[in-house]
Amino acid sequence: MHSNNELEFAAALTETHQQHHHLRHQHDEIPWPVKKEAVVEGDLILGGLMMVHEREDSITCGPIMPQGGVQALETMLYTLDRLNYAERPILPGILLGAHILDDCDKDTYGLEMAVDFIKGKSDEIFSCLV
Numbered sequence: 536m537h538s539n540n541e542l543e544f545a546a547a548l549t550e551t552h553q554q555h556h557h558l559r560h561q562h563d564e565i566p567w568p569v570k571k572e573a574v575v576e577g578d579l580i581l582g583g584l585m586m587v588h589e590r591e592d593s594i595t596c597g598p599i600m601p602q603g604g605v606q607a608l609e610t611m612l613y614t615l616d617r618l619n620y621a622e623r624p625i626l627p628g629i630l631l632g633a634h635i636l637d638d639c640d641k642d643t644y645g646l647e648m649a650v651d652f653i654k655g656k657s658d659e660i661f662s663c664l665v
Contacts (some may be wrong), residue, residue: 536659573608576613577632582652584645587637596639608635
């Protein structure tokens with residue numbers, strides 16, 4: 536005959552297994568990867584697609600790529616600031632903005648986002664405040 540401790544342990548193990556299976560099922564339903572973006576509002580929006588995170592085969596992107604990805608992102612943001620707030624603006628009265636997306640160093644994912652951006656399906660990536 537099984538003791539109460541053994542039965543409680545078996546019940547807890549079964550419950551843990553069921554919870555793990557449920558979470559794994561939920562994990563499979565989430566599209567890879569979770570979209571990451573930097574948004575700068577403006578009158579004219581430029582699109583950017585950069586490798587900010589490293590490639591990884593999980594639901595999230597890998598670690599940040601400090602040498603390439605972050606530098607490219609910061610360069611674009613710095614350039615927008617310089618253009619928008621220069622003493623003698625290139626486009627007077629027009630504020631440049633950007634929607635910069637992280638492709639996580641995945642060619643297929645980056646292509647999908649670029650095509651959606653070009654086709655005007657940007658509402659699938661970000662919301663437009665017009």
